[in-house]
Amino acid sequence: MGAQDRNISPPRIRQLDEAAINRIAAGEVVERPASAVKELVENALDARASRIRIEIADGGRTLIRVTDDGHGIAAEDLPLALSRHATSKIDGTDLLQIHSFGFRGEALPSLGAVGRLTITTRATGSDGAMSLHVSGGRIDAPRPAALRAGTVVELRDLFHATPARLKFLKSERSESMAVTDAVRRLAMAEPGVAFDLRDVSDGEDKVLFRADPAASLADRLATILGRAFAENCMTLDAEREGHRLTGHAGLPTYSRGNAVHQYLFVNGRPVRDRMLTGALRGAYADVLAKDRHAVAALFITCPPTLVDCNVHPAKTEVRFRDAGLVRGLIVSGLKHALAEAGHRSATTVATATLGAARAEPPRPAAPVYQMDRPSPRARDTAYTMQMPGFADASARVEPAPEPTPDAAPGYLGAARAQLHETYILSQTETGFVLVDQHAAHERLVYERLKAQAEAGGIAAQALLIPEVVEVGPWAERLLALDLSALGLGLDPFGPGCVAVRETPALLGPVSAEALIRDIIEELEEDEDATPLTLRRRLDAILSRMSCHGSIRAGRRMSAPEMNALLREMEATPMSGQCNHGRPTYVSLDLKDIERLFGRT
Structure with missing residues (x-):
């Protein structure tokens, strides 16, 4: 630093004027149009409004208007409402006793500092309404206005006093979506209040969101x-x-x-x-x-x-x-x-399944009268005669015996077939169920592994010949973590390698290398893994392990095996979805299937 620089006097500290202070404060409170809408709607809710109408134009850039039927603002308090840190919601003695949305007294002054703000209000019990206008922080004198009740706050040309902020706003569509999201959240917070959000750009009146008062x-x-x-x-x-x-x-x-x-x-x-x-x-x-x-x-x-x-x-x-x-x-x-x-599966899964099944449009058919409908005995006789190999139409008709499952069927019914060696078709009292055998068994194995881990450790099975897995720098760390609690027995086997001598017995024959790779991948998300953090990630690791011991797609299953799987699903928590959130079964109602074939 030269002598000339040292001779320069330091800058003086000065007090900013009120307009600059408000514009700076507005940057924290009002980030975008959605922020302004949120603040104004919260004020309406604090005023005990039962109906709130929000109108925006150009994503809120050129217009935000919030109309409510709340208790309004007293005429003598209206100028004070535009002063920073002036509020009717707290007295300042205890900042932890907050029972309202707003309490800082910053919203209205901040909006008036960066836009053109007009407040028209009529307090409950007052003789008339008053209006106050502020633009860029300059407040006009209050004047009488026409309003039956409540408050109307109109904000035009947001950020006109700070035009640089306009460059940071997103597209009109994005800002409108942000406004809608803010109103939706407040509508959830107050179910008993009616909300009406409209886009009035270019003279239109488009409903963006509407919610009538709800009972719950x-x-x-x-x-x-x-x-x-x-x-x-x-x-x-x-x-x-x-x-x-x-x-x-x-x-x-x-x-x-x-x-x-x-x-x-x-x-x-x-x-x-x-x-x-x-x-x-x-x-x-x-x-x-x-x-x-x-x-x-x-x-x-x-x-x-x-x-x-x-x-x-x-x-x-x-x-x-x-x-x-x-x-x-x-x-x-x-x-x-x-x-x-845990046993429930989303009804949207069944709906999507039905939507994927496209039936041919039904042709107009003659009406079927009750006298034309066959009796149950006549129908059974007809079905028997239609069976392949039926030779004597006068033979005694007996219904074919139903296959009996090993255990009494529950809500998942009794298995009737296996489709493509991947899906189990089960008949229930009201329809049928289609089960993904791998996804279902994966959840069952996962829950068994967790139960064993919580009981003191997962039972291990010794391999006849230890499997050597090359893991590079992970070898030392895997050995240090002591995975015996997971049913894994590891020994060092030269630089960058481990020998797997035991695997979880519940998984049956598995690829030790694939199992170790999955565990490493899970641990890579926490590079500082220790025995303590490993225990925290235990369920995630067990979830990966369970996939290796599950029934694979393509494996043929016998009827007792399929029914045993169904019964275990009914007794296992969260069996309605696999470890990854995919449904394990789809339940279809017989009435829906009949509609596909025009039988209703």
Whole structure:
């Protein structure tokens, strides 16, 4: 640094003006149009609105209008509503006692700092309405207006005061989708409130989302997530040390390829929290592949003092006083629900199956009157006469005996055939079931392995000739982990090699090399694996191992074997899906099959 540089006086500290302060603060609260909609709708909910209408244009860039029938704002308080940190929701004495959506007093001033904001409101019991306009932080004087009740907040030209922010917005379609998602989440939080979201761009009036008041959360979720979710979800209600978990979560076979259908709420507030989503993912780890995601709407309620929702100005992040307790509540609550519903398979699987079966369009047929229908005895006689090799039509007709399974059939029925040495066809009282023999047996083997591991260790079988597997740098680490608890006996065998002398007895004859490769692949996700972390990943490793000991597609099975598999499925938790979340069976109703053939 030269002498001339040292002579330059340091910059002076100055106080920014109110307009600059508000624009800076707005950057934290209002990231995009969806953020503005969220803040305004939350204000409407805090005002005890029963109906909320949202209108946007150009994805929210040029117009956001929120109309509610809440209690409104008193005329004398209206100018104060545009001041930063002015709020009617808390008194500031205890920042942990938060019982409302908003409490920071930043939304309206921030919106007025970056756009053209007009508030028209009429407080309950007042003689008339008042309107206030603010643009770029400059507030006009209040004036009388016409409004029957509630509040209308109109925001035009978002970010006109900070045009550089406009460059960071996405396409109109993307911004509209983000707005819709924000409204959907708030609609889940308040099932009893009516929501109406419309796109009014270019003079149109297009409904983006609508939800009438619902009698229950289940009804609201059916409206938002669809009837298919309502038919394929589990109801949750668990409690632990003052924290309660409620809501609904989809069956593993009703999973999705992304996590956009996961909705989390804390004390009624929509949040996006890594710890909560991690707990949700962990609860489904046993029944979903890594590239599949559960559909769920989970609600955590607890005393306000046990959670801090003042972590970020946008209020989408929270911090629990005991995060481990909340995580454990979510995992245990979901696992309990999964165990109870483990035998169920999503009805959407059966629907897709029926959709794949295309029947020829039925031809118009003459009506069949009751007198034309054959009696059961006449029908049996006709069927007997049509059997190959029937020689004497006057012979005594006796129905063929039904095959008897080894055990009394349950909801999966009795096996009737094996198709392509891959699928088991089973007859039930109301239809039939098609079972994927490999997927089903994989789940059964997995549950047996877990039971053995929890009981003290998986039984091992010694190989007549140890199998040498080249594993490179993993040799030393595998030997250090002591895999005997998994039924694996390993010995060193030269540089970069291990000798497998024992494999899990439950798996039967397996390829030791393929088994070791799968375990290494699982452990590669945690390069610092230790005996402790290995125990945490035990289920994931056992899931991979179970695949090696399962009945393969292409293996012919006898009737007793097929029925034994069905009976074990009925007695095994979570047998409705394999370890990767695929359905193990499809159940089809006879009435649906009859429709395909025009028999109804």
